[in-house]
Amino acid sequence: MRIVAEHLSYTYNAKSPFETAALKDVSLTIEEGEFFGIIGHTGSGKSTFVQHLNGLLRLPSSMKKYRPKKPKKGQAPLPATVLKVGDFDLTDKKTNFRALRRSVGMVFQYPEYQLFAETVRDDVAFGLKNFSEEKLTDEELDSAVRAALEVVGLDFDELKDKSPFELSGGQKRRVAIAGVIVTRPEVLVLDEPAAGLDPLGKREIMELLHRLHREWCKTVVIVSHDMDEISENCTRAAVFADGRVECVLPPRELFRHAQRLTELGLDVPLTAKLCALLQERGIEIDCDFTVQDFCAKVLDYARSHPKQGGGRA
Template sequence: MQIKIENLSYVYSPRTPFEKTALKDISFTVNEGDTMGIVGATGSGKSTLSRHLNALIRIQSGRIMLGDADLSQRKVDLKAVRKKVGMLFQFPEYQLFADTVRKDVAFGPMNFGINDAEASAAAAEALSLVGLDIAEVGDKSPFELSGGQMRRVAIAGVIASKPEVLVLDEPTAGLDPAGKREILELVKKLKSSFVKTVIIVSHNMDEIAEYCNRVAVLDEGRLIADTTPDGLFNHSDVVDNTELDYPHTVKIKRKLAKRGFVVDSPALNVEQLTEGILGRLAE
């Protein structure tokens, strides 16, 4: 399913002293199979944009086509849209509410009209995908779990309804390095099953460079780049002109280049950088 965004603009509290333009005339297309990163400084409109994708924010002006569904239409079937586009918020563990993990994870599927037995099967599957055993944690209260486990339960709650598109808002915020890696590997794993398209909103350039095949850059509500990580970090000056940063591997590559050791590799992850350096050394 293709997501097509056309001339999207959004203003918070229009016609009041609190008026704030969040998005200005944004257009781009996310194709099925993409892992798209959305980056930008705080307040650049990333979250506003991502919340448009499953109609949590209704469109003020412009258009979003979700496959054949036009989100700018008044009568769009919200449940169908939200079933197709799963959204994981920042710090999702703060949205857990049910008395057992099983019920919390099954909340989504039940809302989307699946019967009890199937919802509970979906919950078991989602929990095992995030590496938790329903027999072990299913009847515990989500508030008894550790922080990392709570986040995984929350993720299971989103993927239990088997969304085709997964939107992740700062999925790794507040996690330790191992936890970050786990979450991103999980996203990768999901992409080889029912999730077709992933959109990651992030501040972390390392993650974007390593996991995304495309990246959109927002700056004060405008789309200033729609390119690949290689294009953004190696072949443009966008990063220098905004408050973004280079991924660590690209930083190393650039420092080496300054000292006259030019590595011919996109250096988007450690492997690429190492190979580039080794290749250069072998010459």
């Protein structure tokens, strides 16, 4: 499913002293099959944007606002807001939001805090039961839950009757993710999937997401402020700043603008920092900012410039 947003704006608490414009005229297209990253500082509107994708935040019901307004004299007409996920037109009130939510899985920050059921099996099956039109038999439920738990790397037979609250932090998060993907959504959106995990846990989660991307969900969108995560994993990334989209680029292009990113209060990956330092010393390294590629290119450079000496580079 292709995600298209054009001229999307959203304001919290409109017309009150708490009014905050979270999104200002955002236009963004995410192609089917991408592993898309959304980066931005706290309050840049990235979470607000992704909550639109499955209709949790709706465009205000007075849709008139979103149709092109009649232009005042001497003013250009306001462009219409477009928000489409596959065939779902989210600017249309009659859209079937249930069907949409089935196709767009959403994993919130710290998803382990949404676990509630008595057993792991019941918790994972929750979404499945909600979305299915007819009542599913226990066997059908079990086989779907088993598949979802297996893909997140957990053993169904060992865990199914345990309380989700007995599990370790990493296991809880996996169970929570399984509870979202069990309906086999086409698009999977994750808000800070690796937040609060140790480095090993982070790597495992990212590996899990790649596995899901290969076998389970066509499109994966992650929201993050960790640049290393984005540079190592994403096909493209959008930079959000102050409710606007600053740019949309593949990571290898993106981190060439290291200075601009720093200005926006964002960190750049370690490799980009090193590239910038080397550049100051007159050494151009052209890499895609993954650790592997960076090391290879630096070694190549050191070997081909023996006079400068490996130590300095």
